[in-house]
Amino acid sequence: MPRYNPSEVEPKWRAAWAEAGAFRAETGSARPKYYVMEMFPYPSGRLHVGHARNYAMGDVVARFKRARGFNVLHPMGWDAFGLPAENAAAERGVDPSEWTHSNIEVMRQELQRLGLSIDWSREFATCDPGYYGKQQAWFLRLFAKGLVYRREALVNWDPVDMTVLANEQVIDGRGWRSDAVVERRKLMQWSMRITDYADELLEALKTLDRWPDKVKLMQENWIGRSKGLRLTFPFAGDHPAGHDGVGVYTTRPDTLFGASFVALSPNHPLSEQLAAGDPRIAAFIEECRKGGTSEAAIETAEKLGFDTGVRVVHPFDPDWKLPVWIANFVLMDYGTGAIFGCPAHDQRDLDFARKYGLSVTPVVLPPGADPASFEVGAEAYVDGGRIFNSGFMDGMEVEAAKGAAIARVEAMGLGEGATVYRLRDWGIARQRGWGCPIPVVHCRQCGIVPVPETDLPVTLPTGMDFSRPGNALARHPTWKHTACPGCGCPAERETDTLDTFVDSAWYFARYPNPDAAEPIDKAAADYWLPVDQYIGGIEHAVLHLLYARFVTKALRDEGMLSIDEPFAGLFTQGMVTHETYRRQNGEWVDPSEVDILTEGATRRARLKATGEPVTIGDVEKMSKSKRNVVAPADMADSYGVDAARLCVLSDSPPERDVQWTSAGVEGASRLVGRVWAEFDAEPVIEPPDPAREAELRKATHRAIKAVTDAIEGWRFNSAIARLHEFVGVVRRYPEGGAARREALSALARLIAPFAPHLAEECWRRLDEPGMVAATAWPAYDPTLAEDDERVLPVQINGKRRGEIRAGAGASEAEVEKIVLDDPEIARRLEGLSIRRVIVVKDRIVNIVAA
């Protein structure tokens, strides 16, 4: 009997699936639809095991649902715009498009080799004009509506790469690629009004009952809704022109009587106006802007302030004047960019007041404290209590006082209750050449003119020069010169391109009909959307998932979509990490080039080729830059694709991070071999023994139940453990009868989501018709899956002291009788008197005795 040879078997079945169109999704089918997708990959060049794990998980779900009778859509595409292609172009002089497409070719082959049940007829890349042209179309519709706009905004500017960076691309104040210190610059920025949807984005989180709580919480915090009061402190005496006062935002209007100063952000328009008239103020603002933006810098940053000399009047007391300072810790882009300082009840204000000798008046009395002697020392009192020193609010609790203060300010016409969000509008433009062009024209006469939809797509030119930093599209010799669509005069195209997060914010809506003339084929989208199950990394918990939710709502309001939320179910799988290795000269080394030596508790590493010692570094997420990437292809070469799939799924729960080790692949490969051995074995011809037949049938139905439950509960590691067990059982019942045939038939189908090639080969060996891929999931008989006799552990005073047998569902009285009649139990109870007998049906017995 020949050994199972994956390298012969696996390609054969992949060809068979392709030929049969086994995974083609049929829009409009009467079967219930199920849309499952994994986050599409960036075509970086090669698949790593993190990808393999992600796509294997999605494939288990897709194959399982298909077997369960669903019409499954399981598509794949490429998140193909972005900086790495430009860097490759800069470093090697290749064309970003060619580089990207050749990577796609390689990675598509790698994905296909994994035997994923994907409908490849729907594949697209975001750098295809057929895709990004449609993106330009809906972009212009949102622009016409005002949801896309231009604003002057402070941005993160990378002076080396010469582009704007998103907040997440700034790490410790430096550009993530260039490592240059990022500058804050004011630039005209294309933005989307995601803040218009802040409330709905927050509220709708409650409807996402198949999302992890962690992700919902992160989005909630990111949106950061707070309720408070916006009020104006009117100027006293001389004041700058063009303002009636200083508008501030506070969540603690109850502490207004504890105010000791008003502070402006250095970037506040009033600050800038004052700076124009006073060089000392200008110098101070300059000083503030120097401060780093890194977390460490902020944490240790000293509070800096400058008294402008301007005075304002307290809203509740016309005789009370407060100084207006400029303070480095006040942020321009939150609230109004100005605050009132209440040092007694806010730590930052307290630090500031202590440094500059400003008054500290407590107005919230902690429970139990004495109003005559309560003082605030080095620590502000931020908890609840009773208001004092506060005129009309005296005696109120904090919450009541907030309401009273807001009502009073509103009655005075100085402000109103307000809701403020941490979320900011989304800056969507990048000064990059390899991205989706923003389809507008700048005309001297007409201003900003959208390109007519009939002229879309606005495609990228060939022959951009990426050899220098900066925007290769902007310096292309001819591309930007065009005629104004409005007046026909010579005009220039916008040379900014869209953030790649825009590309990935709607791709799920394109798969239902990737060839549609409209951006979204409404009928197809209505059939397929929302995505029933989305699977991807936790690192996208906020940005990508928030943007996709926002764009969905925006397109819904354009009438292009009928859904409120794109992803009904979300699963965030853990990251795959690996040790990093460095040579003595600091060069990163690939794990495949390293030998690990273990001596007791210490591990050392050296280069395979030369024996040079290698430093073992931290365990980190696999990344090209640190070279700690393990390719699934290597595993598949040695053990076969099915073993590789089983391996990446078997040893840890899907949501957990895994530190990669190839140790599990041996076990996975053995499972493949053992399964095949059962199918390949000649049945032992013996007269079937009814008792043994019954045992095997029970084991089969138990296994079907266990594997089904584990897959439905996303416990793929446990599902594989149950398959290991089941194979072990089948092996102990070699005699060929109906029960064995039933067991093998079930086994082939149960293992199919994990090891699909093996399953087909086994199915063929059984001479079953068709392919497993098109066969229904096995059903179990609940009466067989349950034991009719139970072994119940018997505890005496909570310690296990024996066991008894009882029929399933036996009553408490029956079980108690069996226990007390048991000679072994009786012996153990000698000399003790029974106080109580607790029987948990079908579970356990505990005798309390003394």
Next chain:
RNA sequence: GCGGGCGUGGCGGAAUUGGUAGACGCAACGGACUUAAAAUCCGUUGGGCGCAAGCCCGUCCGGGUUCGACCCCCGGCGCCCGCACCA
């Protein structure tokens, strides 16, 4: 600082959400087959005591609730993730 999560054998991890802790796999050890090795198969494998039946200890630490706690509560310790001068 705020918010969230985790802590179980040599290792990855199970435990039906309060009911036999350590499923399954890896590694290790012993055995079978083999001239031999690989592969495969069969065993053993949390710690301690004991010839043995068996007994004691054991899910980060200290308390608590309960007939019964890896699971619930209180207080620590350690690690990980997100946000962060957000008024």
